[in-house]
Amino acid sequence: MYENAYYSQEVHGPYEVHDIGDLVLEEGGTIRGCKLAVATHGRLNAAKDNAILIPTWYSGTNKIIEQVLIGPGRALDPEKYFIVIVNQIGNGLSSSPHNTPAPAGMANFPRVRIGDDVRAQHRLLTQTLGIERLALVVGGSMGAQQTYDWAVRYPDMVRRAAPIAGTARNTVHDFLFTETLCDALTSDPGFARGFYASPDDVRDGLLRQAKMWAVMGWSTEFFQQERHKALGFSSMEDFIVNFMYAYFRVMDPNDLLCMAWKWQRGDVSRMTGGDLRAALGRIRAKTFVIPMSSDMFFPPADCQAEWRLIPDAEFRPVETIDGHLALFGADANAIAQIDRHLRDLLAAPVP
Structure with a gap:
């Protein structure tokens, strides 16, 4: 355990920290x-029917979601809805490897699955916030994995679901790519088997991860059209160092590895003996499946294959050349499309 100023109220607040008690994990460990x-x-x-849950994505916190998706006059309008953003376990703000005291912290932090996050969020919503129905669960990337898990695990609680740029069961291709992100960190000698003193010790690994994210997170069209220049960067080197690496260099490697491990293993069919059709068939929520057209992590075809298994679902792709990282909000047109889809979904009648 060590202090990291990046994971603070000054950077990501305001937020509140809730102790939900001991959480026994699917892999057998316990977060005390x-x-x-x-x-x-x-x-x-008063009716408690206007709650919206937003889980976070890999490396992201409540702050970026607030900046990209929420605001007066938007689909996710705080003047109409009670919007709850829960930082996933391992993201640095909630219980995570770097902020857990020894001996259970750092590389000894237990394995966490997407389902563990969802069960923890369910405990928070029902026991602390008194919420029994959700007007909408919406999340991007790993947030989409959690959205799917919510809709399958608690079908009577979720009225609408919007998984954005993510799948219900991770693919072999995506698993393998995510493994390279992990290898980039753990192969740095400064990683010291997960017991380093600060992210600065793993700076080479974090730089390698940043470059890999640049390759797969954006799209080939992004580079062909030199979108990095439109974002204010004079060259590709400038973009890699002062945007991609600047983003990751302050993050805790063990926290990133914790999230990556559960991202790789996201699979709602674990609840139905490996039968994905049966799992997605449990969904009762009105569902909009919202992929990014140029996403190389979660291609539209992978999302479409799952959409066909969900009752009463709509397929609502977003056209963008920003790839998976359109979630960051740099493409205003992509965000406007997401906003329109969410507005339509919230207006859709549900049982």
Whole structure:
């Protein structure tokens, strides 16, 4: 355990930290005194039927979601809805390897699955916030994995679901790519088997990860059209160092590895003996499947194959050349498309 100023109220607040008690994990470990960092916007109405849950994605926190998706006049309008953003376990704000005291912290932090996050969020919503129904669960990337898990695990609680740029069961291709992200970190001699003193010790590994994210996170069209220049960077070297590496260099490697491990193993069919059709057939929520057209992590074809297995679902792709990282909000047109889809979904009648 060590202090990392990046994971602070000054950078990502305001948020509140809730202790939900001991969380026994699917892999057999336990997070004692599991803490969830939660940011809320708006108020729960008297009927308690206006709650929206947003789980976070890999490396992301509540702050980027607030900046990209939430605001007055937007689909996710805090004047109409009670919006709850829960930072996933391992993201640095909630219980994570770097902020857990010895001996259970750092490389000894237990393995966490997507389902563990969802069960923890369910405990928070029902026992702490008094929420029994969700008007919408929406999340991007790993947030989409959690959205799918919510809709399958708690079908009577979720009225609408919007998985954005993510799948219900991770693919072999995506598993392999994510493994290279992990290897980039663990192969750095400064990683010291997960017991380094600060992210600076793993700077080479974090730089390698940043470059890999640049390759797969954006799209080939992004580079062909020199979108990095439109974003204010004079060259590709400038973009890699002052955007991609600047983003990752302050993050804790063990936290990133914790999230990557569960990302790789996201699979709602674990609840139905490996039968994906049966798992997605449990969904009762009105569902919009929203892929990014140029996403190389979660290609539209992979998302479309799952969409066909979901009752009463719509396929709503977003056209963008920003690839998976359109989630960051640099393409205003992509965000406008997401906003329109979410507005349509929230207006759709549900049982």
